[in-house]
Amino acid sequence: MASTPDQPASSTSSTPDFDEISLLRRAQEGDLDAYDALVRHHQARVYGAVYHMTANHEDANDLTQEAFIKAFRVLNTFKGDSTFGTWIYRIAVNRTLNFLKARRNRQADVSLNDLDFNAETDPDLVAFVSEHTPHKEATLSELQQRLNAAMQKLSETHRLVVTMHDIQGMTHEEIAKVLGCNVGTVRSRLFYARQQLQALLSDYVKSV
Amino acid sequence: MNSLDNEFQALRRLLALKRHEQPPPGYFDRLAASIRSQLAAEQAREPWWSRLFTRWEIRPAWAGAFAATVAGLYVVSVGLSTNPEGSGTAHTPTDWAMGTFAAGESRAGLAPGLGLGESGMEKTLMPNGESFQSASNREHTGEWVLPAGFSVGQP
Numbered sequence: 110m111a112s113t114p115d116q117p118a119s120s121t122s123s124t125p126d127f128d129e130i131s132l133l134r135r136a137q138e139g140d141l142d143a144y145d146a147l148v149r150h151h152q153a154r155v156y157g158a159v160y161h162m163t164a165n166h167e168d169a170n171d172l173t174q175e176a177f178i179k180a181f182r183v184l185n186t187f188k189g190d191s192t193f194g195t196w197i198y199r200i201a202v203n204r205t206l207n208f209l210k211a212r213r214n215r216q217a218d219v220s221l222n223d224l225d226f227n228a229e230t231d232p233d234l235v236a237f238v239s240e241h242t243p244h245k246e247a248t249l250s251e252l253q254q255r256l257n258a259a260m261q262k263l264s265e266t267h268r269l270v271v272t273m274h275d276i277q278g279m280t281h282e283e284i285a286k287v288l289g290c291n292v293g294t295v296r297s298r299l300f301y302a303r304q305q306l307q308a309l310l311s312d313y314v315k316s317v
Numbered sequence: 318m319n320s321l322d323n324e325f326q327a328l329r330r331l332l333a334l335k336r337h338e339q340p341p342p343g344y345f346d347r348l349a350a351s352i353r354s355q356l357a358a359e360q361a362r363e364p365w366w367s368r369l370f371t372r373w374e375i376r377p378a379w380a381g382a383f384a385a386t387v388a389g390l391y392v393v394s395v396g397l398s399t400n401p402e403g404s405g406t407a408h409t410p411t412d413w414a415m416g417t418f419a420a421g422e423s424r425a426g427l428a429p430g431l432g433l434g435e436s437g438m439e440k441t442l443m444p445n446g447e448s449f450q451s452a453s454n455r456e457h458t459g460e461w462v463l464p465a466g467f468s469v470g471q472p
Contacts, residue, residue: 141356149349156348161335170340170348177352178359221338228337237330253334260335275332303325306332314327 133193137184144184148177151194154277155201161272162205162265164257165220172208176201191286199287202269209265221257224249252313259309267302274299 127150135143155176160169180187180197187196228234228249238252260268273279273287274295284295307314 139360141353141360144356145349145353148352149345152345152348152352156340156345160338160340166340173348174352174355178355181356222340224334224337225339228334231333231337233330233333234337237327237333249334252331253338256331256334271332275329276335303328307325307328310328310331314331 129193130189133184133187133189136181137187144181147193151197152177154194155198157277158198158272159201159205160222161260161276162202162209162268163217164261165218166222167220168208168218172205173201176204179204195283195286202287206265206269217261219257219261221253224253255310255313259306262309263302263305267298267305270295270298271302271306275303 127146129147129150132143132146136147152173156169156173159172159176160166163169163172176197180200187193191199234249238249260271263271269288270284273284274281279287281292281295281299285292288295
C-alpha cells in the first residue's frame, strides 16, 4: 500500500518512483497493470473519504470500487487539468453524495472499522481524554461511536469538508478544487460544521 | 494553524481519532485485486473495434495513419478495378500512388497527380468512343474538356 487512508492529497502524487503521467498514458491505452498501480496509489485516500462520509465499511468498499471502475471507463476524458488524484477523488465524492442523497430517506446502517493498535497509545488522544473529556472513564471506542453519530448528523456538504480538512488533512485550496467552489465557501462551511459538531459533542469536548 | 483552527483545537484532536479507524488488514490488496479483475472481465467482453476506437481517441495520429492507409488502398483498388484486362499497359500500384504517368492529364485540364491513367480512363470517360488522347490534344482553354455527348449535370 503506497499511502494511508487519510494522507493529504498533495503528498500522494509526487513520489519519485511513481511516474503518474506515464502510468496514466498506459492506462488510457487499456493497460491494466498501469491502472492497477494508480489504484493502489490512490485507493486508501479515496476509500477513507467515502468511509468517513458513509460511516459504513461495506458501502465505502462498493463506492470506492465503483468510482475506480467508472474512472477507468472514462479515463480518455481525463485531460490533465487536475492531478489524477484530485480527479478520482472528485468522482468518488460525487458518487458518495448521490448515494447519501438516495439513502437519506432510510436509516443509515453504521458499520465502523476498528480503531488501529496505535490509537490506544496516540499521545494526542491520550492527552485529549485526560484534559478535555469530562467523562474520564470514556473508552476510545465510546468516543468513536459518539463522534461518528455526531458526524452523521451534519449535512453531507458539512461532513465532507470536515472529512477532507480535519480528518484527511487537505488544505482549503485542495478542497475548493475538488468541490469546484471558492476557498471562502470552504472556510465558512468548515466553521459551521465545527460549530455544529462542538455543540453535538459538548459533553465530550471542552473548548480550550 | 490559523485562529479558526485554534478555536476548535479540542474538537480537531477528537476528530483525529477517526484517522485510527482502519479497514481489516490486507483489505487494500483485496480491493485493488477486485477492481482489476472486474476491469479485466469488462475488457474481455469488449469488442476489438471498440478497443481500437479507444486507442484512436488517445492518439489521433494513429487514426490519421489508419485513414491514410485506407485512402491509399482505396486509390489503388479504384485504379486496379478501372484497368480492364489486357487493355494496354497496366499501371503498378506505385504508379497510381505517385501519379508518375499523369503527364497527359495536365494537358487535358485534369488536375495533375490525381492518379487518372490514360488506358484506364479512356473507356470510362469517353462513352462515344473518342480516345482520351484526342481529347487531351485539343487546345486547352482553361476549362474542362469533355467529348461530345458527355455532359456534367448541374448541381
